Amino acid sequence: MDDSKIIELFFERSEQAIIELSKKYGSICSRIANNILNNRFDSEECVNDAFLGVWNTVPPQRPNSLGRYVCRIVRNIALNKYHENMAKKRNSLYDIALDEITECFPSAVSVEDEIETKEIAGIIDRFLDALDQQNRILFVRRYWYSDSIGDLAELFHTSRHNISVRLSRIRKSLREYLMKEGVSL
Amino acid sequence: MKKEKVSAIIHQIGDRHIEEAAVFALEKDRRTKEDLLSVKAHGEKTRRFRRSIAAACLALLAVFGSAAFAAALEIREYHTAAAFFETNGLSADGLNRRDVKAVYRDITTNRFSYDKTAEVLRQAVPDWEKRQSEPTSEELAALWNRNFWTDPLPSEDGSTESNDSDFVMPVDTGALTVYGCETLEAVLSPAVDIFREEYPDVDVNYVRLSEDEFDVRISTELSAGKGPDLLFCLSRDIPDPYRTMTVRLFEDLDPYFENDAGFGFENYLGEVMNCGVLNGERQLVPIEIQIPLYQTSLEAVSETVMPDAVRRYQEYLSEAGEEEPSGIIQTFEDFCSACIRYHEENPDGMLFPAGENGDDLRALLSASGMQFIDYERGLVTVREEELHTILDVCRAFRSGNGQTVGADEKQTDGTKKNAFLSPADSDPAAVLSELQDTRRKGETPCLFPIYDVDGGITAEVLSYAAILRSSQNKLNAYRLLCILLSEEIQSGQCRTGAEDLHAWFPVLKSAVVRNTMSAYDTRFSGISESAEDAQLFIDTCTSVTRASMIPNVMMRTLYLEMTPYIQGEKTWEECYGRFLNALTLYANG
Numbered sequence: 225m226d227d228s229k230i231i232e233l234f235f236e237r238s239e240q241a242i243i244e245l246s247k248k249y250g251s252i253c254s255r256i257a258n259n260i261l262n263n264r265f266d267s268e269e270c271v272n273d274a275f276l277g278v279w280n281t282v283p284p285q286r287p288n289s290l291g292r293y294v295c296r297i298v299r300n301i302a303l304n305k306y307h308e309n310m311a312k313k314r315n316s317l318y319d320i321a322l323d324e325i326t327e328c329f330p331s332a333v334s335v336e337d338e339i340e341t342k343e344i345a346g347i348i349d350r351f352l353d354a355l356d357q358q359n360r361i362l363f364v365r366r367y368w369y370s371d372s373i374g375d376l377a378e379l380f381h382t383s384r385h386n387i388s389v390r391l392s393r394i395r396k397s398l399r400e401y402l403m404k405e406g407v408s409l
Numbered sequence: 410m411k412k413e414k415v416s417a418i419i420h421q422i423g424d425r426h427i428e429e430a431a432v433f434a435l436e437k438d439r440r441t442k443e444d445l446l447s448v449k450a451h452g453e454k455t456r457r458f459r460r461s462i463a464a465a466c467l468a469l470l471a472v473f474g475s476a477a478f479a480a481a482l483e484i485r486e487y488h489t490a491a492a493f494f495e496t497n498g499l500s501a502d503g504l505n506r507r508d509v510k511a512v513y514r515d516i517t518t519n520r521f522s523y524d525k526t527a528e529v530l531r532q533a534v535p536d537w538e539k540r541q542s543e544p545t546s547e548e549l550a551a552l553w554n555r556n557f558w559t560d561p562l563p564s565e566d567g568s569t570e571s572n573d574s575d576f577v578m579p580v581d582t583g584a585l586t587v588y589g590c591e592t593l594e595a596v597l598s599p600a601v602d603i604f605r606e607e608y609p610d611v612d613v614n615y616v617r618l619s620e621d622e623f624d625v626r627i628s629t630e631l632s633a634g635k636g637p638d639l640l641f642c643l644s645r646d647i648p649d650p651y652r653t654m655t656v657r658l659f660e661d662l663d664p665y666f667e668n669d670a671g672f673g674f675e676n677y678l679g680e681v682m683n684c685g686v687l688n689g690e691r692q693l694v695p696i697e698i699q700i701p702l703y704q705t706s707l708e709a710v711s712e713t714v715m716p717d718a719v720r721r722y723q724e725y726l727s728e729a730g731e732e733e734p735s736g737i738i739q740t741f742e743d744f745c746s747a748c749i750r751y752h753e754e755n756p757d758g759m760l761f762p763a764g765e766n767g768d769d770l771r772a773l774l775s776a777s778g779m780q781f782i783d784y785e786r787g788l789v790t791v792r793e794e795e796l797h798t799i800l801d802v803c804r805a806f807r808s809g810n811g812q813t814v815g816a817d818e819k820q821t822d823g824t825k826k827n828a829f830l831s832p833a834d835s836d837p838a839a840v841l842s843e844l845q846d847t848r849r850k851g852e853t854p855c856l857f858p859i860y861d862v863d864g865g866i867t868a869e870v871l872s873y874a875a876i877l878r879s880s881q882n883k884l885n886a887y888r889l890l891c892i893l894l895s896e897e898i899q900s901g902q903c904r905t906g907a908e909d910l911h912a913w914f915p916v917l918k919s920a921v922v923r924n925t926m927s928a929y930d931t932r933f934s935g936i937s938e939s940a941e942d943a944q945l946f947i948d949t950c951t952s953v954t955r956a957s958m959i960p961n962v963m964m965r966t967l968y969l970e971m972t973p974y975i976q977g978e979k980t981w982e983e984c985y986g987r988f989l990n991a992l993t994l995y996a997n998g
Contacts, residue, residue, distance in 0.1 A: 292427050292428040300420075303420070325415060326412050327839070341417050345421035348418065348422060352422070352423075357619075359620075364426050365434065368420075385645055
């Protein structure tokens, strides 16, 4: 079903909206949550909370892209849950992807060198714009969706090693790009 | 703190990128579901048959990688062999297709050890049969050399090959075609820029392709004996580079290098450059490698399990002037034993940190330096004991679902402290920084190589270059190849202004030194510990003795046949037998 039709169902306050939303985006939402939390029970809870979040906010909101909207909500909820759980152990794909990408950011010499989060996100957006589509998607799938190397190899019909090499080179380019832009954390 | 901020930054990546990636994955899911539905729509009667066919195809693909590519190579090799028989007046009567190729390989590699070769020569030299009933390889070689086969061996295009002393550099055609894609861009693009600057009269056709287009185009064109003038690709872009070399698809580069006064193999790491030599011809040249260099800290692994090799290597490097690393355990087996001991004391610990380098089997196999096939003789050469040791390590570190603990799909605790080893970055600045960070945390850092099964250090080739025999612009291809091997590109500090080009280790010794000292001078100058670290990094990298490639086909076959052993589902004998059979089939194919 088209996003616009699902949104109409939300506006009509029809429970069918949740069913259609789940049908279309349930799988991707579960994967995002599970990549971050590595716990099926917690992930299901996050997805349910996210769907409830959509129910509570649409209307009045009318998102341009329902998929993007629900993905952001579920990621937000999963990250909050992750920080709650984080106490001792890191145990998810999210940790690994975060470790990888953190290495790209040069360390600041002093606090004054820090740039605002949003501004850096904008710089990364420009960097992504300059990549070819495949590599851009690869980067986002790895570091935003926290997909595993194995899943990415399957998604891109290639070997795990090829994915690793590509990601490594993208990270290297990103690091250079961030340095040129004077970004440090 | 830094991680939290990075997490917040990544979370704010623009909507358009998030949506694009979501749509891409959803589309893939949709297609997969459609495929499944279309299969379901077929009747039960045909389903079983189709499933069998699909399973057979999958098995074939798994064993042979790109089946079409392999088939094309086989056809090409057979035609070359048949032409060789015809040119030299040899009879193929009584020989099957495989024998014809084997005899051809046997003669052209000067081995004369294949049993059918003697029979072929007997038929060609009737008088000789009466004089010699069971000739040795040496006698057969002598027979070949002194009889009417005195002409040089024919090449695939029918022309005769000259020996090195007669070699004349190809003429400048004023053109060059080369293919690139995003993964290769970082290295290839500045190399092409330098080429354009040095040879402004040459018309360079630099074809930029997407990753997928690159793979498809290379596979398709190479199997037809065509392609760019200079092939520059990752070692896994071709299912089996060694097999490709057996059909002599690429130019022998030795005569080029020998006639080039400006080139010296002694400037490159150990025997690394020889990994592309097959049947006496240097067909491939490595451009980037991965050195089995690892980091850990004494505190991260307990004293009892700390491999002596690590500790003593540290001591050795601190003893200035000592030339031989006396007392160092330089065996792969000892290293594997240390891994097992570590696992016994840390059942939840990982061998390598989860993530992109978390494939235990691949990392260990690569470091071991083992090759499964002798491509020159078409023989399987698996070292069973060593392979068994590697798989036992993987088996010990496997998790509940049978995957190795290092695999990122199923890790337990990803802190570096809970992993035995962490692969060292090829960027010296990152390594020096990591070692300093470890000290800041109050720990004692270690940086050391894993020795291969022969006591050396084997690097894995990550990218290589080759000139196609069919190239019309060989001189310009060779010029670009030399630029890829030059200090400018190898050190990543070239005139184009691009810096730090390499994601991986260079093959040129001086580039290792230059990169490391540059990193030290820029960021760590004056820190005495970092000076030692820099020297340690240089020493280790320049100690590499050789390089090898692990063909995709081999890895796939290994995973396919040996995973049940790693998962504890089948015995060694069952799995190893199947693995050997698959390899034998492939080696004789």
